[in-house]
Amino acid sequence: MNSFAFKQEIHHGSVAHSxxxxxxxxxxxHVTLTFDTTFEGPELKTVKQxxxxxxxxxxxxxxxxxxxxxxxxxxxxxxxxxxxYHRDKVFSVGAKLFDWLPEGFVGGGALLRGLLSTHLWxxxxxxLSRYPKGSRLDFECGFNKDYLLTGDMENVEISQxxxxxxxxxxxxxxxxxxxxx
Numbered sequence: 001m002n003s004f005a006f007k008q009e010i011h012h013g014s015v016a017h018s019x020x021x022x023x024x025x026x027x028x029x030h031v032t033l034t035f036d037t038t039f040e041g042p043e044l045k046t047v048k049q050x051x052x053x054x055x056x057x058x059x060x061x062x063x064x065x066x067x068x069x070x071x072x073x074x075x076x077x078x079x080x081x082x083x084x085y086h087r088d089k090v091f092s093v094g095a096k097l098f099d100w101l102p103e104g105f106v107g108g109g110a111l112l113r114g115l116l117s118t119h120l121w122x123x124x125x126x127x128l129s130r131y132p133k134g135s136r137l138d139f140e141c142g143f144n145k146d147y148l149l150t151g152d153m154e155n156v157e158i159s160q161x162x163x164x165x166x167x168x169x170x171x172x173x174x175x176x177x178x179x180x181x
Contacts, residue, residue: 030058051075074163081159081173084143093139093177118181131181141177148176 025032056071058064094116101108114120118128118135128137142148148156155174162170 028060032058051078074161077161081143081161085145085158087144088146089144090140090142090147093141095138121179125179128181135181137179137181139177140180141175143175148174 052074054071054073054075056073058069059067094112097112097116098109101112113136116137118131118137119133121137122128128135143159145156157172157174159173159175160171162172164170
């Protein structure tokens with residue numbers, strides 16, 4: 001059974017290889033399967049030092065006894081952020097929103113065009129008043145080191161996510177955006 005393996009592209013070229021480890025156990029009423037995951041991409045020595053080992057706790061409550069309980073730890077997200085930091089890749093917020101828009105969503109395009117217009121954002125960026133009212137705009141954002149350095153950001157460290165006790169999530173996100181009209 002330990003030959004079960006799969007490769008999953010996470011995002012922007014980040015790839016995770018998961019293999020069923022030898023740890024497969026019957027614990028009380030539960031079958032526990034453990035997967036070993038290795039990531040491919042830029043040099044991982046630095047990020048490996050920052051990754052935490054996760055020891056999951058599963059629910060024994062009756063309502064969850066027939067469920068499949070899966071643990072996705074913060075290392076997947078941190079690896080994605082690490083890859084974004086080392087890639088010369090920027091993304092368009094407008095393009096991402098249009099990609100995520102459900103296919104048959106009536107009025108969605110008009111809604112997004114309204115959200116991404118100089119008329120709406122002029123309150124936050126008074127400089128937009130020099131453009132014709134209702135001109136289209138977009139935010140071009142990046143997490144990579146070079147993009148952060150050229151944007152004169154104070155903190156150009158790798159972004160991280162931490163899953164904390166009590167169902168809290170901590171974020172340390174460093175990214176820059178250009179406003180394009």
